[in-house]
Amino acid sequence: MTDTALRIAQELIRRPSITPEDGGCQDYLESLLHPLGFRRTRVDAGGVTNSVFFRPGERDGTLAYAGHTDVVPPGPRDAWPHPPFSATIEDGVLHGRGAQDMKGGIACWIAAMMDLVRAHQPLPSLQLLITSDEEGESVDGTIRLVEHLQRHDLLPDAAIVGEPSSHKRVGDTIRRGRRGVVQARIGFLGQQGHSAYPQDADNAIHHAAEALARIVAIDWGAPLPGFPPTTCQITNIHGGTGASNVIPGTCEALLDIRYNPANDFAHIRETLARAIEPARVELHVDHVANAFVTADGPFLDLVCAAIRRSTGLEAKRDTGGGTSDGRFLASAGVPVAELGLTNGTIHQVGECVAVEELRVLTGIYRDIIMHFERHS
Ligand SMILES: [Zn+2]
Incomplete structure (x- = not known):
């Protein structure tokens, strides 16, 4: 299995x-999955390649695996120990952009399925939800896949998101929720004038300073246990x-708020x-990402037992870190656990695993996959 995952x-x-860009990754996945009995449905949107791969099962229940084939840019190529797209192996380490985030994870899931199908194990129905739009805007990626599943009444019973969740060793950490994201732009308005004649002007920076001090002092209340608290950072003035x-x-300020699920967008x-x-002022507030949490229960227990x-x-x-595509599935009511490789070099020059x-x-x-059962 290891050789398969590595290859x-x-x-x-x-x-x-x-x-x-998908770079032909999903066509390659299709070439692996078709012989295992998977059918591919393309859900491309806005120039983004999205695929649902589905294999009907011999057992009850549908388990999904969600992942992305896109990667962040390599940065300065000369600084890489091996070319970023060469997939060089040296001293037991695989080097390349996407090794941890998250081509390595996708490879492991497919290798696991291959092994089980070839062993004629009775399996649950299996879905792979693959997008090439996670690292960028994330506007035409997993959300379009989830909309497709909702439209056709195909939502899975639970989903593993293959993001690199692990800290020091594979499996030491899973993510079962994330804080939400709200971003705000505040334009403070005054009246321009000569600094020697303040009586004829109205200083917008002074208004901003007072208001931003009040914003920084906001008490966001008691956080939901298990999550980091709500934080509000002024990111630009x-x-x-x-x-x-x-x-x-005039004076403009940008805020970035990571909110604990004890808060919600309207309240913020x-x-x-x-x-x-x-x-x-002119105030523009954007709800960039929903907070989500998968409650303790049979699915998380099954993942932890495995x-x-x-x-x-x-x-x-865990519930730390930025947002993730898991939110789109969780918002549709699907229990989500993020479980993948370690994340020590993600997005860095010299990503490796x-x-x-x-x-x-x-x-x-x-x-x-072996032990998955539907719980409803
Ligand atoms: Zn990722």
Whole structure:
């Protein structure tokens, strides 16, 4: 199985697919999955390649695996120890963009399925939900796949998202939720004038300073346990004409809020609006990503049991980090667990993964598919 996972990971890495390009990765996956009894449905949107691969099962229930074939740009190629799309193996380590995030993970899932199908194991129905738009805008990716599944009443009973969730060892951490993201742009309005005649002007930076101090001091309340608290960061301030004797008539600030599911978008928007009064402002608030959480229950227990059997590790059920495509499935009511390789080099120059990790993850995935049951 390890050789299979390694070979598939190399084939994927050698197809450069800088977001939102797919680079032929999903056609390659089709060539592997078709002989296993999978049918592919393309759900392309806005120039993004999306595929649902489906194999009807011999057992009850449908288990999905969600992943992306796109990768972030390699950065300066000279700084890589091996060319970023060469998939070179050296001293038991596979080098290349996507090795951890997340071509390596996809390769492990396919190797696990191949092994089970060839062993004629009775399997649940299996879905692969693959997009080439995760690392970029994420507007025509997994959400389009989930809409397709909803339209055709094909939502799975549970989903593994193959993002590299692990910290030091494969399986030490799974993610079962993420905070949501709200971003705001505030334009403070005043009246431009000469700094020697402040009575004839109205300083927009002064209004901004007072309002932003109130925003930073907002108490977002008690967080939902198991999640990091809500945080609000001022990420940009822009004001002034460049001249030191001009009172600015406008000032703009950008906020990035990571919210704990104890808060919600409507509450956050109202709280911000209250904090900036009575300044004259233009406020634009965007709900960039929903918070989500999969409750403790049979699915998370099954994933953790598979990890325990394969590695002896007791997985931490984490909710840290930025947002993930898991939110689209979770918002549709699908229990989601993110489980993948370690993430120590993701998005870095010199991304790589130990070949041994591919072996371990393939074993865990195999166990999850073997033991999956529908719980409703
Ligand atoms: Zn990823």
